[in-house]
Amino acid sequence: MNIIRTVRSVAFSSIPNRTLSTTRSLSTPSAQYTAFEVNDKTGIATLTLNRPPVNSLNLELLTEMRNCLKDAETNKCKGLIITSSSNSVFTAGLDLLEMYQPQDERVKSFWTALQSMWMELYGSKIPTAAAINGHAPAGGCLIATACEYRVMLPNFTIGLNETLIGIVAPKWFVSAFLNVVPRRVAEQAITQGKLFTTAEAHNVGLVDDVVNTKEEAIAKCEQFIGSFKNVNPYARALTKQQFRIKELQELEQQREKDLQIFLGLIMQPSVQKAMGIYLEGLKKKSKKQ
Numbered sequence: 001m002n003i004i005r006t007v008r009s010v011a012f013s014s015i016p017n018r019t020l021s022t023t024r025s026l027s028t029p030s031a032q033y034t035a036f037e038v039n040d041k042t043g044i045a046t047l048t049l050n051r052p053p054v055n056s057l058n059l060e061l062l063t064e065m066r067n068c069l070k071d072a073e074t075n076k077c078k079g080l081i082i083t084s085s086s087n088s089v090f091t092a093g094l095d096l097l098e099m100y101q102p103q104d105e106r107v108k109s110f111w112t113a114l115q116s117m118w119m120e121l122y123g124s125k126i127p128t129a130a131a132i133n134g135h136a137p138a139g140g141c142l143i144a145t146a147c148e149y150r151v152m153l154p155n156f157t158i159g160l161n162e163t164l165i166g167i168v169a170p171k172w173f174v175s176a177f178l179n180v181v182p183r184r185v186a187e188q189a190i191t192q193g194k195l196f197t198t199a200e201a202h203n204v205g206l207v208d209d210v211v212n213t214k215e216e217a218i219a220k221c222e223q224f225i226g227s228f229k230n231v232n233p234y235a236r237a238l239t240k241q242q243f244r245i246k247e248l249q250e251l252e253q254q255r256e257k258d259l260q261i262f263l264g265l266i267m268q269p270s271v272q273k274a275m276g277i278y279l280e281g282l283k284k285k286s287k288k289q
Ligand SMILES: CCCCCCCCCCC/C=C/C(=O)SCCNC(=O)CCNC(=O)[C@H](O)C(C)(C)COP(=O)(O)OP(=O)(O)OC[C@H]1O[C@@H](n2cnc3c(N)ncnc32)[C@H](O)[C@@H]1OP(=O)(O)O
Pocket: 053, 054, 056, 088, 089, 091, 092, 093, 094, 095, 096, 097, 135, 137, 138, 139, 140, 161, 162, 165, 167, 168, 169, 170, 171, 261, 262, 265, 266, 279, 282, 283, 284, 285, 286, 287, 289
């Protein structure tokens, strides 16, 4: 891959207890919806989702996320933090327009890219953390739970709300959720399509910490990643793999079947109708604001 390396100084003088540092921006020429930077001092990479207005995950954004993750691993970064350039939305989840009245080849590529992104993030060798600085419904929650650590800002929402749209959270969405939330809480919440407030999410273990600002959230993620500084990275990665291999193998072996189930469900006229109504509701709400 053709990686452009630019060196960009970032003054951290406004952030207490931090020495001046630099970040390298590694970005592919086609990167449109993401910013990817590596802090030269800590070796930690930050992937910022930047697809206004709500960072909905379309094929291009998913592809860029995969490229960033690959860059972080290839460059032997100490860890990866995922966050958002928006002040109110981490990501609104999958781009509903990819699934509403879709084109055959595009929707297949879209779902396949989502499967790949999830497997690569969930199984990543390096420590991963989510600085959730906004709402994180459905696919947003999927990304957060694929990471090893989550910190969230107050008064936002997170959860798997698919049933409210008339769609179903696939098993692999649920499996990562079950890593952090007790089974009974998960079953009730996901069948109801419940979105947890930040405080509720913290209470059930869906997020590990709550802080007030994005800077504090990034610092918490850095602290989490830094906690592995005395751990052999190879031993760490193999240990992580032992915890996650079952879900990864399950999806890898069922990829084609998972795709067909997805297509079968979203192409049902009743599902298309429900999605259309949901999208219309979002648009009406957006116009009122
Ligand atoms: C047996 C097993 C079978 C398994 C089969 C699998 C089946 C399929 C599985 C699919 C899994 C799906 C996962 C998903 O992620 S679906 C997406 C779910 N996301 C949501 O429900 C969130 C919707 N959005 C919101 O609630 C709000 O936008 C949000 C709180 C995130 C932000 O609010 P805000 O007020 O800031 O912004 P607006 O609502 O005004 O939105 C601005 C514009 O963005 C559009 N929008 C919002 N979300 C989406 C989206 N997810 N996709 C596309 N577009 C979105 C919204 O319509 C506004 O557009 P306009 O400006 O044009 O009006």
